Amino acid sequence: MSELTPVDVSTARRRRRPGQWIATIVVGALAAAVLWTFVTNPTVEWPVITKYLFFPAILQGLWTTIYLTIGAMAIGIVLGILLAAARLSPNKLVKAVADFFVWFFRGTPTLVQLIFWYNIAIFIPRVELGLPGADPFFSASTNDLINPVLAALLGLGLNEAAYMCEVVRGGLLSVPNGQKEAAQSLGLSSRKSFLQITLPQAMRAIVPPTGNQIIIMLKGTSLVSVMAVADLFYSAQGIYVTTGKVIPLLIVASIWYLFMTSVLYFLQSRLEKRFGRGFNRRVVGRVKSKPPRPVDPATPTAAKVPASVEGDNQ
Numbered sequence: 029m030s031e032l033t034p035v036d037v038s039t040a041r042r043r044r045r046p047g048q049w050i051a052t053i054v055v056g057a058l059a060a061a062v063l064w065t066f067v068t069n070p071t072v073e074w075p076v077i078t079k080y081l082f083f084p085a086i087l088q089g090l091w092t093t094i095y096l097t098i099g100a101m102a103i104g105i106v107l108g109i110l111l112a113a114a115r116l117s118p119n120k121l122v123k124a125v126a127d128f129f130v131w132f133f134r135g136t137p138t139l140v141q142l143i144f145w146y147n148i149a150i151f152i153p154r155v156e157l158g159l160p161g162a163d164p165f166f167s168a169s170t171n172d173l174i175n176p177v178l179a180a181l182l183g184l185g186l187n188e189a190a191y192m193c194e195v196v197r198g199g200l201l202s203v204p205n206g207q208k209e210a211a212q213s214l215g216l217s218s219r220k221s222f223l224q225i226t227l228p229q230a231m232r233a234i235v236p237p238t239g240n241q242i243i244i245m246l247k248g249t250s251l252v253s254v255m256a257v258a259d260l261f262y263s264a265q266g267i268y269v270t271t272g273k274v275i276p277l278l279i280v281a282s283i284w285y286l287f288m289t290s291v292l293y294f295l296q297s298r299l300e301k302r303f304g305r306g307f308n309r310r311v312v313g314r315v316k317s318k319p320p321r322p323v324d325p326a327t328p329t330a331a332k333v334p335a336s337v338e339g340d341n342q
Contacts, residue, residue: 076276080267081283089263090284096180096249096259101242103185108192115197126193133190139251142183146255148174180252184245191241199234200226231303239296243289260284 158164
């Protein structure tokens with residue numbers, strides 16, 4: 029007769045992993061050393077940081093940065109959706125034009141595009157609208173129409189549209205074709221099928237990279253400082269040029285950038301949870317269970333063997 033040996037659960041212990049403790053101590057010590065060096069460094073000049081953190085010029089540059097981020101992302105998202113639809117179009121000419129746009133604006137540096145739009149008047153001195161062979165009914169100087177802020181919006185927005193096109197296209201392609209076929213079998217129109225079936229599922233793949241693109245755009249607006257647009261970085265730059273406090277003013281700008289990216293990160297996580305509700309695991313009911321009773325070592329209990337099994341083993 030075979031018997032099952034009782035196991036004393038009370039003597040079970042977690043496996044010790046000293047490597048994790050050592051790595052935690054080393055990383056914590058290095059982080060504390062870096063933080064202490066930064067806080068106690070005399071070149072940081074905390075009084076200067078607190079003085080200029082809410083300086084009017086800094087706050088004005090902060091609002092300009094937010095305005096450029098919102099405007100450029102609006103251009104990029106709207107145009108990116110249109111380009112994604114064009115790249116998925118069966119029309120070869122429309123698809124080729126969209127492919128060329130994405131190839132060109134992704135292949136050239138953003139700074140080059142900004143400087144081009146800033147100097148667009150050299151290429152097109154005047155903007156004229158009218159019928160061929162007739163006097164134009166609208167004529168204006170390009171410098172009067174495109175100021176540095178508008179040039180920054182065009183440069184950042186068109187560049188962003190190329191990336192948003194790929195984000196939207198990838199999200200739409202991530203939806204299985206079976207979902208679209210099921211919507212058609214239910215008699216839904218193409219519009220309802222897209223809005224109710226395809227788009228909600230595609231948003232799961234679109235929201236995370238879009239949030240990353242917004243954060244990249246927020247920091248990328250610092251490039252407009254070469255165009256003398258008074259954004260956050262340009263404002264900090266103008267102050268440290270006159271005061272000589274380079275490091276404190278760079279820290280001031282970094283604090284505001286970190287604050288804005290933290291807010292965007294929080295909003296992005298909320299949106300991801302919102303669009304992922306219908307696809308994540310849900311707990312239908314909460315089952316309250318009592319914790320297992322510890323086994324008394326003095327009275328071990330052996331597993332009961334059925335009589336039929338015991339008879340077979342004899």
